[in-house]
Amino acid sequence: MDGTLRPPRRLEPEARREQIVAAAVCYFAEVGLGGTTRDLAQRAGVTQALLYRYFSSKADLLEAVFERVFLGRLDPRWIAEIRDRRVPLRDRLCRFYRQYAAAIFTYEWMRIFMWAGLAGEALNRRYLGHVAERLLAPLREEIAADGSCQAPDMEAMWALHGGIVYLGIRRFIYQLPAPDDVGPAIDGSVNRFLAGLAVSPSAEASSRGARPSAGRSGRVPSRR
């Protein structure tokens, strides 16, 4: 007799829907939003027709995938912690970016976000607008309020953000070797960023000539 218990053919609608969405997140992350319903069904272990009992169309299914992947990724507590001036600024920055990275540095999030971005989904712009207003702007204000730093402009904040997010892009989009533990790299970026904004920097902080200036900076004299 066969001891292996096969999954029951009939499932609660809740459970079946869950199973399909979970498989869809994984599948579309891998092959892109152009993946076929047939391949997805096979991977989910159901027939293709069944998908249309739970979702009215492929677009509807993708909607559920987006919701699953993006909804609730931005923890509102982060904002409170960013603002908590009892904690040293540096620690707040490092802590926030470690948490942020832990939230979005997954195969599914990174890739679906990028596929959706290329496809022109409005969702991405909404999300990044949110990041700018609710996360980067507060971070910037906190840095500006800290006496030890020159106030960075938003472009500087995006540069810090991009340098960190690029870790996830290297790993999950380009599939290049990247640190397993991104913590040290994040701390390094934050440390360099703050040190780069430090007030009254020593004149010879970098090589001779140009003075270090935060953010907007002057033109670099073209060579010769």
Place this chain on the structure above:
Amino acid sequence: MDGTLRPPRRLEPEARREQIVAAAVCYFAEVGLGGTTRDLAQRAGVTQALLYRYFSSKADLLEAVFERVFLGRLDPRWIAEIRDRRVPLRDRLCRFYRQYAAAIFTYEWMRIFMWAGLAGEALNRRYLGHVAERLLAPLREEIAADGSCQAPDMEAMWALHGGIVYLGIRRFIYQLPAPDDVGPAIDGSVNRFLAGLAVSPSAEASSRGARPSAGRSGRVPSRR
């Protein structure tokens, strides 16, 4: 009489192939590598069947697109300029990244590179390996050789690189507003980066407590 001169129906093979590749670069950048040969043909102003006179398959056509977009984008003179120690380090960095940005911050390059990366093309990994070995590593060596800086590790170089490249990602992938002239933002990133690596940084460079350390950095004490 109709003064408008229509394009001749018959073209030199060279010219026709050129016309198709040019249209293909633009088309696939927009819709992704899954775009159809019919839509492409319509956009190029030729029939779909004609594509197969110039390319044996869609994959073959995509090969030509990749070649067109990626080949020769990395100017070998950059390496010489990076190494030219007669020029101040800061100027070399700014100059290089301005040139690099001018080379790759185009709708076509950015998007095709990202589509190809998501699709798992080996091409991307080759290209970025090249960037790491021929560009970032020399930059790192030059910074290390400059007396005014602590030597950054490769992760720090990737963070600088990512912060700058993310400008192009914001603009061409996510289609968010971004500076038209990326020059100042690049100078700002370079300036902050170098200042962040400056030797013997003042102890209160950033907020109280942790010492600024370049690159690998220590753990951040978790709150409470």
Place this chain on the structure above:
DNA sequence: TTGCTTGTTGATCATCTGATCAACTGAAAC
């Protein structure tokens, strides 16, 4: 004009893809 070469086209094929539907089936209710 005639004939040849070759760039170009419309039609067509086999397959794939999103979507639909009648029929089947397992489990709970009676």
Place this chain on the structure above:
DNA sequence: GTTTCAGTTGATCAGATGATCAACAAGCAA
């Protein structure tokens, strides 16, 4: 056991897609 309801399936449709091919036509030589 029988009935009933709802989850599931195989078959199928219409349109899209990569690829092919015989036929057409523009330029050139004789």
